[in-house]
Amino acid sequence: MSALAFIMAGLFCGFVDACLGMGFGVTSTSVLVTFGVAPAIASASVHTAEAAVDIVSAISHWKLGNVDFRLSKHLLLPGVVASVLGAVFLSGLNLEVAKPFVRVGLIIMGLMILYEHLKPGTTKNWIRSRMTKTRATILGFIAAFVDVAVGGGWGPLGTPALILSGEEPRKAVGVIEFTEPVISLTAVLTFGLLLGFENFMWDMTLPMIAGGVILSPVASYLTSKMPKKLLGILIGLWLVALNVWGLLQ
Numbered sequence: 001m002s003a004l005a006f007i008m009a010g011l012f013c014g015f016v017d018a019c020l021g022m023g024f025g026v027t028s029t030s031v032l033v034t035f036g037v038a039p040a041i042a043s044a045s046v047h048t049a050e051a052a053v054d055i056v057s058a059i060s061h062w063k064l065g066n067v068d069f070r071l072s073k074h075l076l077l078p079g080v081v082a083s084v085l086g087a088v089f090l091s092g093l094n095l096e097v098a099k100p101f102v103r104v105g106l107i108i109m110g111l112m113i114l115y116e117h118l119k120p121g122t123t124k125n126w127i128r129s130r131m132t133k134t135r136a137t138i139l140g141f142i143a144a145f146v147d148v149a150v151g152g153g154w155g156p157l158g159t160p161a162l163i164l165s166g167e168e169p170r171k172a173v174g175v176i177e178f179t180e181p182v183i184s185l186t187a188v189l190t191f192g193l194l195l196g197f198e199n200f201m202w203d204m205t206l207p208m209i210a211g212g213v214i215l216s217p218v219a220s221y222l223t224s225k226m227p228k229k230l231l232g233i234l235i236g237l238w239l240v241a242l243n244v245w246g247l248l249q
Contacts, residue, residue: 003207010211014053016235017155017212024050025152026109027235028208030242033103033151037201040091043151044191045201046208051184053212057177066174068167074136075158075179079144080186086148087190103243105150110243112156114236117229131165148187154180 009031017024025046032042061067131139139161146153155176162172192200 003203006204006207007211007214010049010053010208011214012211013208014212014214017053017057024053024212025147025154026106026113026150026156026239027152029151030106030239032201032204033106034242034246039101039151040087040191040195041199041201043087043090043148044188044195044199045205046151047148047184047187047191048200049205049208049212051181051188052209054177054181054184056213058179058181061174061177064174066170067178068171068175071131071136071162071167071175072179074133075140075143075175076182078137078141079154079179079183082141082144083148083183083186084190086145087187087194089145090149091191091194100247101150103246105146106152106243107240107247109150109152109156110236110239112160112236113232114240116160117232117236131162131167135165144183147183148190154183 009028013024013027016027028046028049029039029042032046033039037045139158143154143157143161146157158176159172162175163169167175
């Protein structure tokens with residue numbers, strides 16, 4: 001793939017992430033794995049790009065008052081621990097074993113995004129319980145492990161879980177976007193120590209960062225014109241179709 005293609009991928013993935021509070025990791029990893037990139041290298045490279053793009057998003061949400069620091073601190077510590085474990089787990093997998101695992105995980109993420117936008121407001125009331133310290137700790141650990149091992153999941157798991165616990169949508173997105181750079185940077189450092197930073201796809205990472213950052217001011221305008229439900233359905237279908245096709249291949 002050329003630098004222009006990676007910039008376009010960054011634009012697209014950044015748009016998805018900005019609109020839904022999720023999607024940069026799972027979308028980017030799907031594209032890279034489809035083009036034959038080893039899952040560990042794909043995850044490491046995507047998290048490098050994601051960390052840079054999410055820093056811009058995190059600062060914006062912080063300045064807008066969208067961050068609940070009570071939740072953030074409970075999510076971060078278990079998230080950091082799980083991101084290290086996820087990187088170690090993925091790095092130790094044989095390539096042929098890892099690809100199907102990653103694809104299945106990405107299909108699940110796609111189905112989650114699809115369900116969230118096809119079935120809004122259908123969750124039973126008993127699920128809507130407050131996000132306690134214990135629940136936030138468990139959520140942080142699971143979401144970070146899946147995020148690093150599968151290539152995405154901090155947003156797809158974290159954002160819906162926080163909203164279902166009664167958090168305002170803007171606060172849920174704000175917390176996830178604010179904490180995500182820390183999770184991504186932890187994964188990047190761990191992958192770098194295990195795989196070597198020289199093995200990262202820097203020719204992909206830098207253009208994707210450029211694409212993701214460029215899109216940030218444009219995303220607000222485009223989001224106001226496109227229904228989030230429609231976008232969520234299209235992205236969910238795209239992720240599922242792409243990775244089912246990959247498994248069949």
